[in-house]
Amino acid sequence: xxxxxxxxxxxxxxxxxxxxxxxxxxxxxxxxxxxxxxxxxxxxxxxxxxxxxxxxxxxxxxxxxxxxxxxxxxxxxxxxxxxxxxxxxxxxxxxxxxxxxxxxxxxxxxxxxxxxxxxxxxxxxxxxxxxxxxxxxxxxxxxxxxxxxxxxxxxxxxxxxxxxxxxxxxxxxxxxxxxxxxxxxxxxxxxxxxxxxxxxxxxxxxxxxxxxxxxxxxxxxxxxxxxxxxxxxxxxxxxxxxxxxxxxxxxxxxxxxxxxxxxxxxxxxxxxxxxxxxxxxxxxxxxxxxxxxxxxxxxxxxxxxxxxxxxxxxxxxxxxxxxxxxxxxxxxxxxxxxx
Amino acid sequence: xxxxxxxxxxxxxxxxxxxxxxxxxxxxxxxxxxxxxxxxxxxxxxxxxxxxxxxxxxxxxxxxxxxxxxxxxxxxxxxxxxxxxxxxxxxxxxxxxxxxxxxxxxxxxxxxxxxxxxxxxxxxxxxxxxxxxxxxxxxxxxxxxxxxxxxxxxxxxxxxxxxxxxxxxxxxxxxxxxxxxxxxxxxxxxxxxxxxxxxxxxxxxxxxxxxxxxxxxxxxxxxxxxxxxxxxxxxxxxxxxxxxxxxxxxxxxxxxxxxxxxxxxxxxxxxxxxxxxxxxxxxxxxxxxxxxxxxxxxxxxxxxxxxxxxxxxxxxxxxxxxxxxxxxxxxxxxxxxxx
Numbered sequence: 001x002x003x004x005x006x007x008x009x010x011x012x013x014x015x016x017x018x019x020x021x022x023x024x025x026x027x028x029x030x031x032x033x034x035x036x037x038x039x040x041x042x043x044x045x046x047x048x049x050x051x052x053x054x055x056x057x058x059x060x061x062x063x064x065x066x067x068x069x070x071x072x073x074x075x076x077x078x079x080x081x082x083x084x085x086x087x088x089x090x091x092x093x094x095x096x097x098x099x100x101x102x103x104x105x106x107x108x109x110x111x112x113x114x115x116x117x118x119x120x121x122x123x124x125x126x127x128x129x130x131x132x133x134x135x136x137x138x139x140x141x142x143x144x145x146x147x148x149x150x151x152x153x154x155x156x157x158x159x160x161x162x163x164x165x166x167x168x169x170x171x172x173x174x175x176x177x178x179x180x181x182x183x184x185x186x187x188x189x190x191x192x193x194x195x196x197x198x199x200x201x202x203x204x205x206x207x208x209x210x211x212x213x214x215x216x217x218x219x220x221x222x223x224x225x226x227x228x229x230x231x232x233x234x235x236x237x238x239x240x241x242x243x244x245x246x247x248x249x250x251x252x253x254x255x256x257x258x259x260x261x262x263x264x265x266x267x268x269x270x271x272x273x274x275x276x277x278x279x280x281x282x283x284x285x286x287x288x289x290x291x292x293x294x295x296x297x298x299x300x301x302x303x304x305x306x307x308x309x310x311x312x313x314x315x316x317x318x319x320x321x322x323x324x325x326x327x328x329x330x331x332x333x334x335x336x337x338x339x
Numbered sequence: 340x341x342x343x344x345x346x347x348x349x350x351x352x353x354x355x356x357x358x359x360x361x362x363x364x365x366x367x368x369x370x371x372x373x374x375x376x377x378x379x380x381x382x383x384x385x386x387x388x389x390x391x392x393x394x395x396x397x398x399x400x401x402x403x404x405x406x407x408x409x410x411x412x413x414x415x416x417x418x419x420x421x422x423x424x425x426x427x428x429x430x431x432x433x434x435x436x437x438x439x440x441x442x443x444x445x446x447x448x449x450x451x452x453x454x455x456x457x458x459x460x461x462x463x464x465x466x467x468x469x470x471x472x473x474x475x476x477x478x479x480x481x482x483x484x485x486x487x488x489x490x491x492x493x494x495x496x497x498x499x500x501x502x503x504x505x506x507x508x509x510x511x512x513x514x515x516x517x518x519x520x521x522x523x524x525x526x527x528x529x530x531x532x533x534x535x536x537x538x539x540x541x542x543x544x545x546x547x548x549x550x551x552x553x554x555x556x557x558x559x560x561x562x563x564x565x566x567x568x569x570x571x572x573x574x575x576x577x578x579x580x581x582x583x584x585x586x587x588x589x590x591x592x593x594x595x596x597x598x599x600x601x602x603x604x605x606x607x608x609x610x611x612x613x614x615x616x617x618x619x620x621x622x623x624x625x626x627x628x629x630x631x632x633x634x635x636x637x638x639x640x641x642x643x644x645x646x647x648x649x650x651x652x653x654x655x656x657x658x659x660x661x662x663x664x665x666x667x668x669x670x671x672x673x674x675x676x677x678x
Contacts, residue, residue, distance in 0.1 A: 001340060002468040008418065008442050010468045051659055079347065080528060087653065088427045090447050094531060094651035098664040103347050103528035105455060106651070108429050108445040116444060120459060127466025129341040129349045147655075189419060189442035192433060312433035312445070314426065316486075320390055325437040 002126055006221025008188060015183035015337050016122040016174040019132075020071035023290035024063045026141070026167030029278075032268045037290035038168075039066065045142050045167065052142035053091065059169040059282070060085065060138035061096045063289075067171040068134060075100045078173075079130035082117035084108050085138050085281055086165070087147060092138050102134065111207075111236050112190065112310030113137045114170060114285040115329040121174045122184040122331065131176050138169035139280030148200070148315060161202040163238045163279040166267055170285025172293075182296040185334050188218040190327040192312065198323045200313065204241020204264075204276055207309040210326035211237060212248040215307055218330045219254065226259045230301040233292060234328070235284035235308035236264030238276030263287035284308040296335050303334045341465055345560025347527060354522035354676050355461035355513040358471075359410035362629035363402045365480070365506030368617075371607045376629035377507075378405065384481050384506065391481035392430065398508040398621070399424065399477035400435045402628075406510040407473065414439045417512075418469035421456035423447050424477050424620055425504070426486060431477050441473065450546075450575050451529065451649030452476045453509060453624040454668040460513045461523040461670065470515050477508035478619030487539070487654055500541040502577045502618040505606055509624025511632075521635040524673050527557040529666040531651065537662045539652065543580020543603075543615055546648040549665035550576060551587040554646055557669045558593065565598045569640040572631060573667070574623035574647035575603030577615030602626035623647040635674050642673040 003011045025038040026045065035041070040062060049055045060083070068075060081102040083093035090106050097104035109116035117135035124130045142152055144165035150156040158164075174184065193210040211234045219226065226232060237245055242262040249256045263284040268274035288306055295301045313324040342350045364377040365384065374380070379401060388394040399422070407414060420441040422432035429445050436443035448455035456474035463469045481491055483504035489495040497503075513523065532552050536545040550573045558565065565571060576584055581601040588595045602623040607613035627645055634640045646669040652661065 002466050004418075004468065053655060053659060079343075084447065088655065089449065089651060089653035091651070091653045091656045094664050094666075095656070095661070097651075097666075098531040098533050101530055103530050104666060105459065105528060106447040108423065108447045110428065120444065123466050123468050124462055127341050127462050127468070129343065129462050129466070189444060191440055191442050192437040194437050312428060312430070312436075314428035314430045316392060316427065317430045317434075320392060322434070325433050327433075327436075327443060 002123060007217060009186055009218055009221035011186050012122055012126040012184060014126050015185045016125045017177060017181040017183045018172050018293060019175040019177055019181050020067045020173040021289040021293050022063045022067040022171050023286040024059045024169040025286050029166055029168050029267060033270060034291050038286060052140055056092045056138050056140035056143050057095045060092050060136055061099055063169040063171040064096060064134055064136045067173050071173040073132060075102050078102045078132050078134050080105060080124055080133040082107055082121050082133060083136040084113040086144050109327060110310030110312055111279055111281050112308040112327050112329050113281045115306055115308035115331050118184060118331045119187040119189055119329050122187055125174055125176055133174050134171060136171040137281040137285045139165050139282035141165045141167045144280060158275055159201040161240050161276055163203060163264060163276045164274045165280040166278040166283035168282030168286035170289035182293055182333050182335050183337050184331050185337055186222060186332040188214055188330040190214045190329045192325045192327050194323050194325040196323050200318050203279055203311050204238040205244055206311050206324040207326040208237055208241045208244035209248060211245050211307055211309050211328040214328040214330050216252055216254055218305060226254060226256050229259055229303050229305050231261045232256060232259050232305045234262045236279040237262045237309060238264045240276045306331050306333055341462060346556060348525055348557055348560035350525050351461055351465040353465050354524045355464045356516060356520040356522045357511050357632060358514045358516055358520050359406045359512040360628040360632050361402045361406040361510050362625040363398045363508040364625050368505055368507050368606060372609060373630050377625060391479055395431045395477050395479035395482050396434050399431050399475055400438055402508040402510040403435060403473055403475045406512050410512040412471060414441050417441045417471050417473050419444060419463055419472040421446055421460050421472060422475040423452040425483050448666060449649030449651055450618055450620050451647040451666050451668050452620045453627060454645055454647035454670050457523060457670045458526040458528055458668050461526055464513055464515055472513050473510060475510040476620040476624045478504050478621035480504045480506045483619060497614050498540040500579050500615055502542060502603060502615045503613045504619040505617040505622035507621030507625035509628035521632055521672050521674050522676050523670050524676055525561060525671040527553055527669040529553045529668045531664045531666050533662050533664040535662050539657050542618055542650050543577040544583055545650050545663035546665040547576055547580045547583035548587060550584050550646055550648050550667040553667040553669050555591055555593055557644060565593060565595050568598055568642050568644050570600045571595060571598050571644045573601045575618040576601045576648055577603045579615045645670050645672055
């Protein structure tokens with residue numbers, strides 16, 4: 001049974017154990033500073049498929065199938081698949097669900113989808129509705145770029161605040177199974193925050209206030225300080241958005257500067273062609289599954305706050321003059337709670 | 340705490356009470372045989388807004404605000420907003436969440452979204468994570484038609500198996516508050532079923548097998564017979580899809596003919612211009628909130644199975660030659676369980 005803490009955080013009476021996880025990444029991600037962390041990588045955008053959409057589907061499917069296998073389970077053992085992605089009608093996830101045959105709940109939180117699925121997955125387990133659930137997401141540069149921005153053939157130059165959609169996927173298997181696992185102990189669902197940003201090439205600025213709002217809410221609700229975490233990890237604010245987050249938090253009296261990490265700023269670190277860094281559902285999912293969860297298992301980290309961040313606009317809403325509503329969902333992941 | 344029943348159904352230890360609900364509908368829906376059932380109706384597609392997308396947002400927002408008010412609550416009292424719609428990036432729901440400020444979990448189940456939100460909402464309440472949640476969805480003929488099919492200006496003729504996206508919205512407030520309310524007692528999440536239909540103008544045929552699979556699973560899991568329900572209500576199979584559902588169920592040994600109703604077949608009944616009937620998230624949401632829940636409260640119905648049905652394709656996947664994966668989520672709603 002869950003316990004509500006503070007204004008909107010939930011604490012899990014039985015923390016959801018992360019019994020397996022898998023990351024999949026493309027070439028640019030493999031060539032970045034965390035390239036060696038990913039379980040499965042591939043060299044070209046199509047990965048042997050006919051379309052980029054089929055390649056993205058294969059990425060998410062491969063990450064899910066591999067994670068389920070690592071958990072020593074079969075798809076039939078999984079009670080719920082919580083999945084989502086950036087494509088219209090979340091087709092990557094829908095087709096993965098068709099393939100796996102697991103009862104499917106589709107979610108859309110844009111690039112916040114990974115922590116959104118883990119919030120719902122952890123509640124489902126702690127509520128007694130499932131023994132094992134799978135949380136999966138993906139993104140692909142080529143499918144997102146042509147859907148959200150410009151035809152790939154145009155080769156449109158990027159603005160300095162732009163980010164590059166990561167070609168990456170990640171899956172975690174959450175379970176009531178006991179053992180020495182990292183586990184989800186708290187979750188804070190996001191509220192939509194919109195500070196009036198309407199530049200679709202500046203997602204970091206749009207999402208930073210939502211990240212700040214959720215992180216501060218989590219800290220206030222749980223009575224924790226930033227230094228109680230080994231890392232507070234946002235999804236894809238990028239370098240500029242990360243600066244803004246630290247600034248907004250400081251203005252509210254919270255110093256995140258020593259503890260904040262951003263998956264989008266990390267994924268292509270040092271590659272100036274990527275401007276402000278990476279974005280996409282797969283960015284935070286692959287960094288969680290490729291880098292942060294292994295660090296928790298190695299004991300290099302003990303408690304993290306994972307805060308995937310999403311911009312909830314569409315090309316239609318942007319063309320109709322709307323600003324960019326954003327959201328961030330937080331899940332606290334700890335070791336040593338799960339036996 | 341939930342209890343798993345059979346292969347994938349969940350039973351709620353504390354059923355989620357439906358303490359308030361509101362339906363909103365457009366002109367064609369108002370002129371149909373259930374036109375007098377809807378709480379709020381309007382006469383033209385724009386409802387005083389500049390775009391159809393803004394009109395759809397206003398519909399969902401109005402249904403949510405009105406339902407919250409009917410419940411005697413304020414948005415601040417609501418712990419979670421579970422919402423989704425058909426538009427790319429579920430923008431109607433995202434902007435409604437921005438307006439209401441309620442912690443927001445976006446869902447995408449195409450036209451199955453209403454029962455998908457109620458499945459997650461009921462689990463969230465029974466798991467102890469919330470006191471009150473809102474489940475909201477909407478659809479609009481003009482926004483869906485131009486996104487999924489053809490520019491409105493073309494006036495494209497419809498095929499005989501086609502359906503008309505309903506201009507409608509519906510919201511329910513689920514709560515742990517006790518009283519004489521209809522309540523959600525069981526839920527069966529859907530699996531993706533795809534029988535190879537690739538005609539995007541024949542959604543009923545694509546979705547009927549998914550509806551049959553979920554309904555039969557629910558009956559088998561709970562040990563109930565179709566006649567234990569006063570109505571087994573699908574979302575938007577339309578007249579042709581409804582025939583197929585009854586046929587598929589009969590082939591599997593279940594006679595649904597006396598008890599099956601379809602919101603899509605009902606909404607425009609008698610209007611031949613609508614071909615096979617209505618579709619869209621708002622179709623089942625408005626019929627649930629406008630007709631079926633009031634019938635439960637009046638005592639004319641005692642136990643229903645509400646099975647919203649969704650087709651998980653996108654225009655891109657259809658153009659790339661994919662078939663139409665479909666899903667149906669079932670929630671059992673009963674009176675007399677909730678005190």
